[in-house]
Amino acid sequence: MRWLIASCLRLAAVVVVAALVVAGLGIWSLRNAAVDTLPEFLPPQVQVQTEALGLSANEVEQLITVPMEDELNGVAYLDHLRSRSLPGLSDIELTFKPGTDIYHARQLVQERVNQGPAVVNVGTPPVMVQPLSAETRGLMVGISSSTVSPIDLSTLARWRIRPRLLAVPGVANVTIWGQRDQQLQVLIDPAKLRAKGVTLSQVINTTGDAMWTSPLTFVEASTPGADGFIDTPNQRLSVQHLLPISTPQDLAKVPVEVDTGVSKLKLGDVATVVEDHPALRGDAVLTSQSADGTGFLLVVEKFPGADALAVDRGVRQAMAELAPGLQGVKVDTDVYRPATYLDSALANLGWAALAGLVLLVAWFGLAWRSWRVALIGLVATALPLITAAWVLDLRDATFSWFTLAGLAVALAVVVDDAVSAVAAVQRGLDQAPPGSPDSPDRGREGRAAAITEALLGVRRPLGWALAVLLLAAVPLLMVPGSNGELTRPMLFTYVLTMVAAAAVALTVTPALSLLLLRRAPEGRAVPPVARWIESVHDRAARVFARRRVAAVTLAGVLGVAALAIIPQFGGGGLVPAPQDRNLVVQWSAAPGTSLPAMRQTTEAAGAELRGVPGVTGVASDIGQALLGDQIVNVDSAQTWLTVAGNADLGRTKARITEVLSHYPALSHQLLTYAQTALAGAPTNSIGPDGNAPLTVRLYGTNWAALTTEANQLASVVDGIHGVSGATVHEPTQEPSILIDTDVAKAANYGLKPGDVRRDTAVLISGIPVGSYYQQQQIFDVAVWSVPTVRANLGDIQNLLLDTPSGGQVPLKDVATVAIAPAPTEIDHDQASRYLDITATLHGVDADTAVSQVQTAVRKVTLPEGYHAEVSSGIAEQQGAALQIILVAIGCALGTLLLFQAALRSWPRAGLLLASLPLSLAGGALTAYAAGSAISAGELIGFLGVLALAVRGGLRVLRRTRELELAGHGGASAVAAREASFPVVASAIGLILLVAPFTLRGDIAGLELVRPLSFVLMGGAVTATVVTLLLLPAFAGRAPSDEDEAVPFPTGGGEGGEQVAQPGARGSVDEGLRPGARPATQPGGAPNERGRPDAGGSRAPEELHGSSPASASDPAEGAA
Template sequence: MIVGDIVEDVQAQRRRPLITVATETDATLRSRIINVVRGVRTPLFHASLIMLVALLPTLFVTGVGGSFFQPLFWSLALALAAGLLVGLAVTPVLAQMLLPRDTATRPESPTAGRARAYYGRAVEAARSRRALSLVAVAVIGVLGLAAGSQLMANRQLVPTLPDRTLLVQWDTAAGTSTDEVRRIASKASEELRAVPGVTGVGGHIGRAITSDQVVGNNAAELWVSVAADADFSETEQAVRDVVQGYPGIAHNVSNYSQQEIGDRRSSMEPGFAVRVYGTEMPVLREKAEEVRKALSNISGVQNPTINATPMTPIVEVEVNLEAAQRVGIKPGDARRAAATLMQGVIVGNLFEQQKVFEVVVRGALDVRDDLTSIRELLLDTPDGGHVQLGAIAAVRMVPNEVVIEHDATSRRIDIVADVSGRPLADIQRDIEAAIKQIQFPLEYHAEIPAKYSELRAADAVVLWVGAAALVGILLLLQTAVRSWKLALAVFLALPAALAGAAVVAWIGAASLSWLSLTAFAAVLAIAARNATLLSARADELWRSAPHTSRSEVVLTAARERVSPVLKSALIPVVVLIPPALLGGTVGQALIVPMLLIIVGGLLTTTLVALLVFPLLTLWFGPRTAPEEWSEVYESEVPVQPVMQEKVEAK
């Protein structure tokens, strides 16, 4: 866009008639290019800074968002620096070398003349209705702010990239057998294979010995492959319909990127919790209940809940040491025999087709699933006799944790809650006071993890930086337009310029992500650039003709800026259309939403640039010509030192 602005401004400068010569030469073209670069370099620099300042709060975002936004900010900063370098250093040279020389002044086309006349009448009509014009801008701005406020709800950080593979996660009730989970997964796999657009279904049950997932035997995962020519949205919805047909089973349908981001978010962005540490789970649960009751009496804490892992029934074999000693059986031998019956033991390996299969011996299904059969297991005694397992051990069903959560060597239980209505520091102080009133056994204690408070403090920093960014944008506008009143007027008109982007984003909010919403920064930069370039052109005209009336200078600058504004609005659209259409899944998921936001924003930004900014410059702009800038430009002309000639006396 920076390069396009300079090229279009050069062409606009060439369309103006020459004053001193009748035809364009290399010298006149070079002079025009130098004047264009001098006129646009400061406004473009200000617009680029405004874009960076608007995105500055993203540098202070923590957690998963910071992992995405911080590289995005630095990439954008490097791209803007490269664009300014190429636009201000390389583009003028290429324009000097490649643009043809005009030998005659080209007459204006009738269409352009009529459009210029219509535009002049529109500006005069809006100028004569000052109050109505300001109210219209305010209404559009409020509409944009209202639509933008609806985008602040929880939304995914990155878009759903249709990578043609869906992950279906199952979590049945605790205690569900592996065989039952396998039966349900097999039946669901058959239904999923029958869905149009699905090419294959694979998965696994429970957790492997070396798995990196913390799940129990009652969990399962299915990987659903979607055909390349199938409609991904329709196929995904059909898969969700099949999965929802199994009531009583917790499930989740996502893709790989969503799963990875969700896992990282749960570890990097935990919610508020009070954590109880200890060694024995019954005592932990008892103390966690006491902490929960204490939290329920603290103002600002809502819905305290014990976030304990689910329990599953297991068979416990507790050997009676005295009874085992009387028959001469070691406790370890009794436990190993029971484990062999229920879980099995590896007795060898089978080699087939270059694969290794373990040979496991264990009790039959009807034997190992029956407590009476386990109690009747015969154990060999040293004197050659036999004794039943139930005679020397207690065999019973007991609840047990599916997953053991711990920090270092201490088990833990979290009491999660919602906190609001009071400062977080006050709530934490009351919680710590309540915890001190609870008696904990040795090696047991409760504390508030610091991660949540650190995240809330980081969020507060982001808000303060955002407020500072707004002040910085206002200061940059004031520097560019030389007037506090005009800078404030342009600043207040920016919501109207961004209203189109906000409305389009609100209409398509279901498919948007936070990365897509960064397109607002590009629209903001375009709006700021239009305002600063208009002010710069008006100052240039006023500087060249200081006795011209202020209204005539502003209206002339506005008419000259019509073509550059329209063409610069088309440039980003034309640039983004090819990757949006030909970019595959990434183009559809990321670039298309950004393109729609930019197109909607450019509609209102262009209207504001053509109709609102000229009027604001007339009503609130500086009243004096920029005389001080003439000294700046004169300082760029090297001053030749005056050499005194020696005169010889005769």
């Protein structure tokens, strides 16, 4: 350390220039740093989706999900496998072990998908969704038009807008809600086909073979062949056919295939050929943009770690570039724009930080009456923050709430380091004895020597403090799940900033001090602020010294207040609600609700919400979109609201909630998008929500058997002492049309069950038979039935099926067609169906209850292949809490050992450790007074208070021991008086720095920093009181025989360890009193102010460089 400081002093100009370069580069780089509300807290995940529009949930499970799970299960590094089978969609989610590289995991999954069994050809092939950010949606763009048809607008969105947006850096995917792809449809009526003597198979074959290519393997178009080329003597000429079919009229002219001869019938004679869109999987309603709500929502999804602001700028710029080609199209890029919140948050944080920095610099100038000291203080405060932020940016970290909170809590260390270093250096220059080797009178070398000795003394106790603070952060690293992933970036930023502050104090601060500071002129008066602080401390310390009961009373009051306040905190989550003006209403209707019904409801609700004062934008997405982030049925929707910047957010939310109450038939929830992202975080806990007191998960294959066995297990669980309310959570059912083919009846007509299913599938859902190309766009061709033959249950029952004999038979004659309940969603865990049985606990420990239930479940005989697992969300939480507590106890013991090593005294090490909770009491009191619930802001704020308490306590107690070893009486009082100015200066500086964050109120960007600031302000006060008043009162005794009566080494001598004399440069109190002379000389007793009555040297000077001036010695000046 001595070598580092000396080297920086020799190259002071170079160090300062390098610091300026680092600051400039850091500021320049941070202009483009990635910003988002939340860090990437999700574990490594890979999502595989397979679309099969028209299949029921049961069919999706059987035909797609189960084969895919069998292939994907057991992939390397897999931690958990889950799947959801919904009507028309299979979604498989693979969660990998922490630390797994996401792109390596994707490669492993892709290999399994490629080599896996072919999925039934009823939809799209399996698609591995792009890796997405925890807050997936980066922007939502609404497009509508009163002149362009929905199909043409959808074509424009899919083939022109979407490819351009995908090219924006950071964009992972663009999904389109309400997409209506252009499709040529051959609509048949079985009755008309019978009248014309044409079968359904003829229409399918004719339509498929009319195209260049077809996905149907039984038609000739499935192998279109190559046109080839010819070689002439001079050139090669390629051959290309031009598809003459691009409109319904063209397709209608194609003759119907017959076995022999040429048919005079055309497709247009036996079917209706139209241009339309396939069945919708979801829809969009643009209330604010279109009179009837018609339009599309383009949802821009971003990669993990992508800069939300950069994505926003890129998308908006891309839409501006596309504007000339979007005539007649209305584009709204403000449907959901998180950049609005982020811009507001950064502006609020910036202005508050600037105001706090101005107040801090003004405090430096006032306390030392020197613009030079203020300048050094500014650099010593700002440079660590810039350096830490730049390092984070170089590591591609995203600056979120939690990153900024880590920087904010580190301010306690940054400010204290700046105060300690500046004060030590200035006083070292002022008090170096004339003629000594480190006297400033000897020029640059003397000043450099004085600065070196001053900094060496102040950094030694702070080095121990840094080790303690690093150890104190370890328990928070043990927080499990997504909460742990949220807090780790905050802790890393906090530690990084502390290290940067220490580095700046050892390098840049001494270099600047050498260039700017000089010895104070003779006769300079003590700064009034320092004189006042000393005076107040002397009076207060005298009370505690004479009345020990006062110290005990104060300690008791602080302890009792903390214990009384902590249980009163409101129950809140780790993450407070963002002050985001982009809101989302999540709707859930009754299972089986149709898409038209949901659209009608969202249109009505959207119109009513648009009338709420302060709401400027309303748009809704319903159901799913291709490869979208919503894995739901059409009975779910989301309405996105934008609140004006000048509207009262709280009042507007209340009015929105009042409007939502007008729709009691739908369950709804008003949230911000960040809250929905946190709510959707996966958990490895079993159970409906992962937090049930007790959950028994029964795995099996058959729903009926699962239900029977689950009810039996529920009765078993209910019979266990302390367990009650066992409930079986059966899957949600919705009305479905079930077709049960009677094999015997079908055989009478020459039909097989597969024939019945295939024909009805074509008539009800349609079948893609080919595709055609038009202006670099690909469109499908499908065979379907006219809507009038599939409008209701009666129509389905009367569907006419072709028979091998050339006739037709109604579906109801060969199958039973009825409405019956069916699952809306089938969930798998570890590649198996399951049912959950939950129960509550009373009067029994969770671990004991789990053990008892496990024993009881093992005695139940289950069908072959069935098994049950028992867990408790409470037990898991308690286990995680116990682990954190044990780690915290270990860290406390480690802290005690570090304190003992620093103080060479077990009693005082224990005293300092016991005083830390008292120092935290002020933070708890101010946080409670401010009305804050316990959140991540308060929790990490206590780390900042702990930093002040540890650093101040080590200074005072180490200095106390030095004075005692030198034989001085009243050592603890003298040590506390010496420390009064630096400790108070640090506390006041910290309070001034964070005060603007508390005065702005609950606004965007301050959700974590504001409660954190309240904790720092209150904690700074109590930490100061404990350090300067309580510690000296309880530590005021000489070292006992049980203590190691070994003086502290200077660590800087050439000939081995040297005894650090009290007040000497290089001793532990160098940061408090560099160059100060002892309060007493041998044989002289100190008076009540610590001065010798006669013949002794002067009382110890304070941090600012002097003790109060006296008429007898006016030459002692202040720095």
